[in-house]
Amino acid sequence: MTTATRELILDTAQTLVLSRGFAATSLDHLVETAGITKGAFFHYFKSKADLAEALVERFAAQDMKLLSESFGQAERMTADPLQQVFIVLGIFQNFFESQEGTPSGCLFASYCYQSELLTEKNLRIINGNFALWREAFADRYERAAKLYPAAQGADLKGLADMATVMFEGAFVMAKTQRDPAVMVQQLLHYRRYVELVFGQRPAATQVH
Amino acid sequence: MTTATRELILDTAQTLVLSRGFAATSLDHLVETAGITKGAFFHYFKSKADLAEALVERFAAQDMKLLSESFGQAERMTADPLQQVFIVLGIFQNFFESQEGTPSGCLFASYCYQSELLTEKNLRIINGNFALWREAFADRYERAAKLYPAAQGADLKGLADMATVMFEGAFVMAKTQRDPAVMVQQLLHYRRYVELVFGQRPAATQVH
DNA sequence: ATCGACATACCAACTGGTCGGTAGTATATA
DNA sequence: TATATACTACCGACCAGTTGGTATGTCGAT
Numbered sequence: 001m002t003t004a005t006r007e008l009i010l011d012t013a014q015t016l017v018l019s020r021g022f023a024a025t026s027l028d029h030l031v032e033t034a035g036i037t038k039g040a041f042f043h044y045f046k047s048k049a050d051l052a053e054a055l056v057e058r059f060a061a062q063d064m065k066l067l068s069e070s071f072g073q074a075e076r077m078t079a080d081p082l083q084q085v086f087i088v089l090g091i092f093q094n095f096f097e098s099q100e101g102t103p104s105g106c107l108f109a110s111y112c113y114q115s116e117l118l119t120e121k122n123l124r125i126i127n128g129n130f131a132l133w134r135e136a137f138a139d140r141y142e143r144a145a146k147l148y149p150a151a152q153g154a155d156l157k158g159l160a161d162m163a164t165v166m167f168e169g170a171f172v173m174a175k176t177q178r179d180p181a182v183m184v185q186q187l188l189h190y191r192r193y194v195e196l197v198f199g200q201r202p203a204a205t206q207v208h
Numbered sequence: 209m210t211t212a213t214r215e216l217i218l219d220t221a222q223t224l225v226l227s228r229g230f231a232a233t234s235l236d237h238l239v240e241t242a243g244i245t246k247g248a249f250f251h252y253f254k255s256k257a258d259l260a261e262a263l264v265e266r267f268a269a270q271d272m273k274l275l276s277e278s279f280g281q282a283e284r285m286t287a288d289p290l291q292q293v294f295i296v297l298g299i300f301q302n303f304f305e306s307q308e309g310t311p312s313g314c315l316f317a318s319y320c321y322q323s324e325l326l327t328e329k330n331l332r333i334i335n336g337n338f339a340l341w342r343e344a345f346a347d348r349y350e351r352a353a354k355l356y357p358a359a360q361g362a363d364l365k366g367l368a369d370m371a372t373v374m375f376e377g378a379f380v381m382a383k384t385q386r387d388p389a390v391m392v393q394q395l396l397h398y399r400r401y402v403e404l405v406f407g408q409r410p411a412a413t414q415v416h
Numbered sequence: 417a418t419c420g421a422c423a424t425a426c427c428a429a430c431t432g433g434t435c436g437g438t439a440g441t442a443t444a445t446a
Numbered sequence: 447t448a449t450a451t452a453c454t455a456c457c458g459a460c461c462a463g464t465t466g467g468t469a470t471g472t473c474g475a476t
Binding site: 211213244245246247248251252 | 420421422423424
């Protein structure tokens with residue numbers, strides 16, 4: 001079922017949907033861009049809505065992998081939960097620093113302003129991924145709070161969600177300003193906030 | 209030129225566009241929802257793209273007004289630039305606390321994932337408004353930095369942009385989770401960060 | 417008599433989706 | 447080894463409904 005053609009359709013569709021939106025991406029244009037035919041499309045997807053579902057599923061899986069690989073890498077570098085977060089933020093920072101051109105953004109955000117795509121199933125996938133990010137960060141924050149008393153009583157789940165919020169918001173601004181530097185700038189502010197919440201470097205600069 | 213019918217069209221269109229997206233909002237459905245006819249629509253707008261432009265223009269004007277009125281109110285309450293920011297954040301907090309149901313979100317964010325709407329003109333409007341927010345916050349932060357030495361050397365423009373980033377990102381999460389509480393939570397985290405940057409209340413809680 | 421503010425009928429282009437067909441390959445059978 | 451069978455992957459003509467947009471007309475106020 002999962003052939004190269006199916007992946008080609010999904011790749012092409014993701015690019016088109018992220019830039020023009022789902023409704024504005026016609027199947028005619030999609031199959032033309034992918035260099036295939038209507039028949040091929042409907043061989044792999046039973047409807048356009050089915051494509052939308054497959055797109056979020058795949059995007060969510062990639063996003064999940066990115067999250068776990070980043071934290072996996074961080075865990076191999078340090079056992080300190082707070083440092084792990086900083087390393088993960090550093091990984092994303094490096095990524096956006098090496099990017100040029102407008103970031104393509106997040107499919108979840110694209111979907112959330114197109115209500116026909118917010119089916120129960122798609123919402124479960126999106127919120128499931130947001131929950132994974134929340135858990136990954138909150139887990140480290142909760143462990144860190146025992147090491148750094150400054151964070152006692154802080155809303156650590158909200159702090160964890162703020163990572164996602166920062167990404168989604170920064171994508172919006174990076175897209176309108178056509179500048180990936182916004183991503184780096186906001187990433188650094190989020191990092192700074194986390195440092196301050198845990199009572200790290202009250203004023204000076206410190207690199208992990 | 210600006211009659212009640214034109215406003216009705218814009219009101220209806222804004223609601224529809226914020227929930228379903230621009231491309232998915234057909235003129236047939238728009239005029240039916242507004243209870244008018246195609247003739248009325250094309251009497252006020254020369255094309256659908258023209259509607260898109262009028263929508264951002266109006267949204268930007270309302271947003272501008274919201275910004276200046278909020279800071280105007282804050283200025284009447286205190287001369288301290290940092291407290292002004294906290295009051296403004298408090299105003300928005302009150303607003304989202306009194307809201308029930310999913311927030312409708314920001315038209316700018318909706319536009320930024322639909323490239324056909326990102327014309328030079330629309331981008332100028334959107335970025336113009338983002339700049340206004342940046343200036344309003346950054347102006348207070350720069351003045352505050354002279355009063356609170358802890359903030360010396362901080363990226364105050366980025367900190368100002370973070371307000372917009374937080375709103376846009378929180379809208380995304382609030383929409384997928386159908387919960388305006390996300391807005392309040394993230395607003396509080398942003399406030400907390402600002403406090404920490406300026407060396408305010410290192411641990412305890414303080415209400416303005 | 418003119419004009420702004422709509423209403424109605426209509427159109428060509430495009431939309432998502434269907435359907436009969438076919439080329440190639442794997443498997444079964446004689 | 448030759449042939450029949452079956453199946454996957456894909457093609458492309460076609461369709462009914464919808465799309466943004468237009469042309470013409472109506473009607474009340476000035």
